[in-house]
Amino acid sequence: MREPAVLYLAIVAEAIPLLAAAAARRGVAGGRGWVLAWCAVLTAGNVTQWWLGVHTVNNLWVSYVVNPVGGALVLWALSCWLTRELPRLTMRLMVVPFLVVWAVLALAFDRTSTFSRAAEPLANLVCLGAAAYTLVARSRTSSADLLRQDWFWISAGMVLYFGTLSTRSPLSALLVSSDPALMLRAYEVAATLCIAALLAITRGVTCPTSS
Numbered sequence: 001m002r003e004p005a006v007l008y009l010a011i012v013a014e015a016i017p018l019l020a021a022a023a024a025r026r027g028v029a030g031g032r033g034w035v036l037a038w039c040a041v042l043t044a045g046n047v048t049q050w051w052l053g054v055h056t057v058n059n060l061w062v063s064y065v066v067n068p069v070g071g072a073l074v075l076w077a078l079s080c081w082l083t084r085e086l087p088r089l090t091m092r093l094m095v096v097p098f099l100v101v102w103a104v105l106a107l108a109f110d111r112t113s114t115f116s117r118a119a120e121p122l123a124n125l126v127c128l129g130a131a132a133y134t135l136v137a138r139s140r141t142s143s144a145d146l147l148r149q150d151w152f153w154i155s156a157g158m159v160l161y162f163g164t165l166s167t168r169s170p171l172s173a174l175l176v177s178s179d180p181a182l183m184l185r186a187y188e189v190a191a192t193l194c195i196a197a198l199l200a201i202t203r204g205v206t207c208p209t210s211s
Contacts, residue, residue: 015039032204045062049062068099074130081138087133098126127162132155132159148207160193161201171186
């Protein structure tokens with residue numbers, strides 16, 4: 001069965017923030033720079049998986065590199081937009097235990113020859129919580145126009161992105177045996193939501209102001 005085009009578009013969309021930031025020539029200091037680094041890791045992972053897939057080599061192990069590195073970059077990026085010192089320091093200190101717990105789960109429950117059952121869901125939930133906290137905490141203290149703030153679009157986009165990925169894995173596990181057709185439909189919906197999330201992040205990295 002031929003895979004829907006939206007699944008491929010969702011993969012390509014992870015490179016859009018990089019292209020848009022280069023075209024807009026906005027500053028990439030602080031959180032924006034870390035977000036673009038995250039997008040670069042995702043894009044590099046996609047290219048690597050594609051190349052390995054074309055050469056009929058197992059490519060599932062790539063996600064076991066992308067997820068911890070990407071998660072650490074997301075936490076650091078979001079910390080740059082927290083105005084209070086304690087939450088900002090706490091989020092940055094979370095990077096080390098996040099990587100340790102991720103490694104323990106990956107070694108104990110996952111195999112690089114299959115999709116992650118424990119480590120990847122953890123990474124998605126941690127990033128979802130960090131993005132949601134940043135969005136709420138910063139919105140409560142900001143007096144500027146939210147629609148012109150990079151942190152607003154990026155954190156909101158990440159909430160949608162990681163929220164979608166957090167529900168996709170358990171839903172797939174439920175449907176893979178009982179209803180594969182419905183599982184594919186779920187992947188289409190998830191891909192559409194991820195594209196919308198990445199477009200929001202793209203808007204963020206091209207915003208003219210951040211305050």
